[in-house]
Amino acid sequence: MQANILILEDDADVAYAAQLLLRRRGATVGTLADPALLPQRLKDDPPDLVLLDMNFTPGRIDGEQGMQVLQLLRHCTAAPAVIVMTAYANVALAVEAMKLGAFDFITKPWNNERLAAAVDAALAQRTAATGQQASALMGDSAVMKQLRRLIASVAPTEANVLILGENGVGKELAARAIHDASRRAAQHFLPVDMGSLPESTLESELFGHRKGSFTDARADRAGRFQAASGGTLFLDEIGNLPLPAQAKLLTALERREVTPLGADRAQAIDVRIVSATNLAETALYDAQLFRPDLLFRLNTIVLRVPPLRERREDIPLLLNHYLAHYQQQYGKPARAVSPAALSALCAHAWPGNVRALRHACERAVILCDADAYRSDDFGLAAAAPDMQPPGAETPATRPADTVRLDALERGAITAALDQVQGNISRAARLLGVSRAALYRKLEKHGL
Template identity: 70%
Template sequence: MTFPFPMADPAAHVLILDDDADVAYAARLLLRRHADRVSVLSHPRELARQLEGEAGVPDVLLLDFNFTRGRTDGAEGLQVLAQLQALPLPPAVIAMTAYADVALAVEAMKRGACDFITKPWDNARLAAAVDGALARRRPAPAATPVQPAGDTMDGACAALMGDSPAMRELRAFIASVGPTQANVMVLGENGVGKELVARAIHAASRRAGRQFLAVDMGSLPEAMLESELFGHRRGAFTDARGDREGRFQAASGGTMLLDEIGNLALGAQAKLLTALERREVTPLGADRPQAIDVRIVSATNLDERLLYDAQVFRPDLLFRLNTIVIRVPPLRARRADIALLLAHYLDHYACQYQRPRMALAPGAAEALHAHDWPGNVRALRHACERAVILAQADAYRLEDFGLFAPAAAVPAAVPPPTAGALTLDALERDAVGAALAQVQGNISHAARVLGVSRAALYRKLEKHGL
């Protein structure tokens, strides 16, 4: 069965080098679905033993840049980065620091880092960075015979579950658009599955046997945009010790998803437009352009009206990207699919966590169906995982999903709390659960609601088993 979220790369090893145990735990928890093996080290002196041992060189290294209390200059991380670059086959390094310093980001990437993450990070941004780093380390697949589009559609849309008219229309649209070479712009709210749509378009295309590469455009520093997208040559800038291909070259022959395109700065939009118009890129330090053969799918949650505001988005770039526009409906607009999605995710997580399969308690199904799901399918998926983990009864109750009945449904006379119900631990657990429910499971937002750091919130989640 195909599940509409990333599954672990069966051969990938991700290493986290960070002296903050809470940060390392959070990263490991997030990335275990993106790699077969995720390991943790707390200090650079442990790295040499790791590299020389059976574990060897990881595919991707998440590298903290400060290990000594009081240090904020990133010199320790840069030293580790230099040592790694001297290896015959260095890992892809994603730099991490709590100090959002653009100069340090540029310096790290000039010295060989493939990406840069500031702490606290956005989970989707970190996962995308790791997926992109892993994708670029895989060898380019050999060309495969072209398949008729009809033979690929079952697999292409397997992840786009739902039997509502809106979803049937979406799958039919993908079946029609996929086999063409037209650029596609995917619009929709957070959590509706825009990347799933992009992957389905790729799988239904004549490029299905080649690379699909997703790039988070909003997170690329403008100063590094050309190096990231177009690549660079040895000596193009200080410490550019070797040639490095860009994202366009890495996706050659395949499809590239320009995710969060609406967040791209106007200056960066001009550079992207030039590459798309000429169908060629010139790596930094090179004197000749390279032809590119990439199908472009772009995605954004930006209000469509803002896309036509020239102060926000270049009209000439928009017309290059939106040959075909696909608007993915929010979950509240296809409520008929909620029951199917609930059954799918509850069954999946029951298998994953080895819990018994259970039915929904009376009234829960109706309440879940009526809920607006502002986080869309992603929020529903997280709610199902929470319910499977927390359920204590013989059926899933509404509160297991982090949702609660309206206040009007609560009896006016509430019995006094039983002895021990007002312990600090119990109150803390309830407060954390309520905060997570309020923000649809977003850790960063929940931490802000509670007035604690992300690291402190992760400790509380582990403490209370949430």
């Protein structure tokens, strides 16, 4: 974990314990006991994450001091992620802190694994936000313009939205765009990776729990539904949710209320649900994988974020954005992309989509030692062999006729894509094949 973490805590023993834990995980960790010194610290050494105590005066337990600091952090340039922590657990305080932008709420004394997991998740979300948010849904292709038009139409409503798309296409960016253009924009946008929640703790994480409801329940805890109250709850990778957990989620959505573990009464919820999955749409309609009644609740509106191979004309724009971002981040000079590299980048299949392109740009900025970026700076030469499955034939081992036919097929596909500006559906019609068949051929030829 490469991160700069600041622990804002007046108890030296508590701060030291957290510092030891996080340093062992590879982070740079500093401490600060007096919040009055925070503005200068933010200027001199801006952190990626702040662990924020909520009370700094002996005898205070209302959390008001921590809330004031949270307000300050919220309005910082390049605001850090924040995890608030206090010895005085209070569900209402946790919900209010998360509405003000805190990523999570930890009760002292903490469980080391719980704290470490919260830190990792907060840093991962901040990395995604700072590395991608400026490029939110960037692109001049027809498919991206249509996606932005759909978001503009859907966002002001209260309709639940299901976002479909492959890994790395920017589904969370689409969800954030919906929230930012909605009437809930001033409230919290809370993402939850459903695939990462163990089934054993899913109810606690989503709906909260009361002190003593299970072995490690040392204090009341707000669930994600309560924390997102008034705002948007983004259920990412909803397709990874086991069927029994789907039933519990369905009940909450139907009744618009949740019952924390150990509680004797339900609590009303006021959240807008935006969900996402990388599952194929056909898989969602398989009742053995996904409950039809839950799908009905989630997919009032369905948005599809296209893979990068379907909008190749956007690649130069994305390249310029990410190269400029990482050149500034690493203090590297601006360089042009060589024509050969640009051609290779635009022809590449990008199975990891925009996320993979972003990582390739970061790699190029770090490694390039020439006047212009070359293909191998982006790792394309190293990635090329992986386009073939293990044991596949290579041009050197195949008959000459097969090689010539492959070359003709590749040329025909490339020409068709150029003719229709990279539109997969139109290219498939032009070539007389199905979209699925064209995808297979694109993989085969590394396009």
